[in-house]
Amino acid sequence: MTRRNTLLLIINTFFYSGFLFSQVSIPLSSNAQIIGSANTFDYDRFECSTTINTKENAFDGNLSTIFATCERSGGWVGLDLGKRHVITKVAYCPREDEPDARMLLGVFEGANNADFGDAIPIYMITEAPEKNKMTEKNVHCTRGFRYVRYVGPDDVKCNLAELEFYGYEDNGDNSRLYQPTNLPVVIIHTKDNKEIQSRSTYIKGFVTIISEDGTKFFNDSLEIRGRGNASWAFPKKPYRMKLYNKSTLLDFPAKVKNWTLINNYGDKTLMRNLLAFDLSQRFDMPYTPAGRAVDVFLNGEYKGCYQLCDQVEVKPGRVEVEEMQPDYTSFPELTGGYLIEIDAYAGDEPPERRFYSNPRGIPVTIKYPKQDELVPIQKDYIEGYFNTMVSKLYATNYTNSLTGYRSIIHTPTFIRHFLIGELSGNTDTYWSVFMYKKREDNLFYTGPVWDFDLAYENDNRTYPINNKTRWIYEDGGSSANGMPDFVNRLFRDPSFLQEVKDIYAEYRNKGVISEEELVKVVDLYEEELQQSQALNFTRWKILNEWVHQNPRVYGSYRGEVNNVRNYIKNRIAWMDNKLGYIPTAITDNLLSEIRIKTTSNEIHIENISSPIHISLFDLTGKLIKTERIQANHLLSVSKGVYLLQITDPDGKEIKTIKCVIP
Numbered sequence: 001m002t003r004r005n006t007l008l009l010i011i012n013t014f015f016y017s018g019f020l021f022s023q024v025s026i027p028l029s030s031n032a033q034i035i036g037s038a039n040t041f042d043y044d045r046f047e048c049s050t051t052i053n054t055k056e057n058a059f060d061g062n063l064s065t066i067f068a069t070c071e072r073s074g075g076w077v078g079l080d081l082g083k084r085h086v087i088t089k090v091a092y093c094p095r096e097d098e099p100d101a102r103m104l105l106g107v108f109e110g111a112n113n114a115d116f117g118d119a120i121p122i123y124m125i126t127e128a129p130e131k132n133k134m135t136e137k138n139v140h141c142t143r144g145f146r147y148v149r150y151v152g153p154d155d156v157k158c159n160l161a162e163l164e165f166y167g168y169e170d171n172g173d174n175s176r177l178y179q180p181t182n183l184p185v186v187i188i189h190t191k192d193n194k195e196i197q198s199r200s201t202y203i204k205g206f207v208t209i210i211s212e213d214g215t216k217f218f219n220d221s222l223e224i225r226g227r228g229n230a231s232w233a234f235p236k237k238p239y240r241m242k243l244y245n246k247s248t249l250l251d252f253p254a255k256v257k258n259w260t261l262i263n264n265y266g267d268k269t270l271m272r273n274l275l276a277f278d279l280s281q282r283f284d285m286p287y288t289p290a291g292r293a294v295d296v297f298l299n300g301e302y303k304g305c306y307q308l309c310d311q312v313e314v315k316p317g318r319v320e321v322e323e324m325q326p327d328y329t330s331f332p333e334l335t336g337g338y339l340i341e342i343d344a345y346a347g348d349e350p351p352e353r354r355f356y357s358n359p360r361g362i363p364v365t366i367k368y369p370k371q372d373e374l375v376p377i378q379k380d381y382i383e384g385y386f387n388t389m390v391s392k393l394y395a396t397n398y399t400n401s402l403t404g405y406r407s408i409i410h411t412p413t414f415i416r417h418f419l420i421g422e423l424s425g426n427t428d429t430y431w432s433v434f435m436y437k438k439r440e441d442n443l444f445y446t447g448p449v450w451d452f453d454l455a456y457e458n459d460n461r462t463y464p465i466n467n468k469t470r471w472i473y474e475d476g477g478s479s480a481n482g483m484p485d486f487v488n489r490l491f492r493d494p495s496f497l498q499e500v501k502d503i504y505a506e507y508r509n510k511g512v513i514s515e516e517e518l519v520k521v522v523d524l525y526e527e528e529l530q531q532s533q534a535l536n537f538t539r540w541k542i543l544n545e546w547v548h549q550n551p552r553v554y555g556s557y558r559g560e561v562n563n564v565r566n567y568i569k570n571r572i573a574w575m576d577n578k579l580g581y582i583p584t585a586i587t588d589n590l591l592s593e594i595r596i597k598t599t600s601n602e603i604h605i606e607n608i609s610s611p612i613h614i615s616l617f618d619l620t621g622k623l624i625k626t627e628r629i630q631a632n633h634l635l636s637v638s639k640g641v642y643l644l645q646i647t648d649p650d651g652k653e654i655k656t657i658k659c660v661i662p
Contacts, residue, residue, distance in 0.1 A: 025088045025166045028081055028148075029059045036077030036149065039070035041157055058150075058163045063132055066095045068157045074193065075158030076300060078149025079165060084112065086144050089166040090123055091136045095159045100128045103160060105153040105302050105539055110145030117189045117206050118219075121297055122148075124180045126535065134162065140214070144172030151300030154539075177214040181531035184211035184250055185295045186261065186308060188224060188241075193299045196239060199226040207241065209294075209308075211250060220244050227260060229345050230548070231453070234265040236304055236540055240311065252290035254310060254317030261296060262307040265540070266548030267453040268560040270305050270533055271525040275564070276424050276452035278521050282512045283416040283503075287319055287448045293525075295532055305529065305536040312434060312450060314339050314368040319448065322439040324369045329377045336439030338382045339368035344431045344480040352376075355383045357390045362482040367434070385437065389444055393486065399493045410443040415500050417446040418487070422472060423513070423575055425465045425567060426455035427549075430473050430483035454549055457567040463551030466570040471578075501579045502641065505660040506598065508576070509584045515572045519565055526561045533557045584658055596644065598659050603635040603644065615645040637661055 036055035039048050048070035055077045057065040069075025090108050094100045103125050111119035122141045129135040148165050152158030179185050190196065190205035202223035209218040221244040228238040239261040248255045264270050273291060280288040291309035295302070314321055314337060321337025328334055346354045346363035353366045353374060364386060369378060389408045398404040421429030428451055435444045457465055462476035473479060473487055490496045507513040537543050537557065544555055554560045575581070584596070594612075597604040605614065611630040617623055619641055627633070644657045 084144035258311035430479035
């Protein structure tokens, strides 16, 4: 008697959402219709077939027969159960004369539409199964499915000997769905399983996102296409998703339709963009893209660890400038808002949304208003205003605070953007630079930060970065035309250099930028990514290969992450030396409990237990103010660097402290 015809009852006891269930589970193939890929493969003739190695072999109870598809990827086999069933267990056996690793990363899916457009994974094979033996695995998913299937991993013709699904008839619920790792999982099915082959043409599909240990899920229709420039050429592709409904994903700030899936193929730590976003938040950039590592499945195939991330666009919760309309053709509406990108790839964009600055020929792409909403007069305005900015920067009197570059460039965001790029070692900082202009003022703001796959010592053109004496943008970094000289021009102004030093010192003094703090973030991401990175590098076997601009091959995930740790430790010291940073002293001795804090235009003197005298001097020694205080006190001052002298009631100096006001 074959296993298919044996009614073997199995009592499965399992926990879901804190409740105990006990159900009778049976093999489900006996009364089900076998479904799957029609085109199979005849290994004897080495040609495609419809009669040899067919889908029926996967459920015949014979470990010596095989199912093999004609296509090398995307092949599948499964069951139409007729009614919804909760699946409690799967069993499988590899083809006996082939490496058992052919089933590694094979995916079991459940669906309620015959085309599997709404399918979600219920189990993935993460260890190579034994030959000539059924491997059984429990399934932890409470949703009921009419259709179930096994999808073979990439490039293996779905080779297998036998399958079995166990479960019981029930509609089930969504109280616990499957996640292969601790990360959220993004599941995408395109209409008719179409391949995503274009960066310009969207195709329709459906997306499900499962998170919080399988207890929270989101789904919606979507359109999806490729994205990226150099990253689109990698085997692991990046994508852009457009949801049917505006939605907030994974508790990110924005409720929008457009999202990206960053592939991080050349970044073997899978965390460089996330580390840079953390830096951006630490430097108080007005907007930092939201991002989180996720596992991605596309049309039933595991694609690896990605980064679900904001699309850089003008929306509430993203780049927040005033929205434009095509009829905004006169002042003041014409003046904003705009989002532009200084873009080395601008030449690939349509002429109606790109320009080159006059003077200096800096390439610029207009990102907002969008191409189908941008009217010629708006393009003329923002192009002209950008030209004005460049002209002011290169004018003879460019350092004049009223008429020079500071009248049109918001230097606090430009400097923070610069510091994030240099601290992270991003060689692409000036290859692509986002800027935006609001209607409410005359300034170009810089940001958000973006694209850090080559940062943190991941570019052979600049390795080792910390052995260099000049900034990265001056020594090996890739830049859009005109940008190195643009930055050099700013640094020729001594007040700009001082502002760079002051802002850097502010965040160093706050303690948010330090070796300890930044390495701690690396540690946290390494722990979070452990399960997913193992699967990712099973799918993409590149840990021992040079990929993109990798300067070295470390051979292990731990080695890749240690490279980032070591870079950060050395980079902090390099930046301190380059910018002449001296830590702000903290009072000691009798007044060791006094705390000095600096914020914009303020010096806070706190935790005073007895009367003291304070005197504030500028760096020339000029006395700004002097007071006797005996409680928490606030000094209002303008931007600059000061020396705060503290003396006891008898006039004895306790400490002189350097205070940097951003």
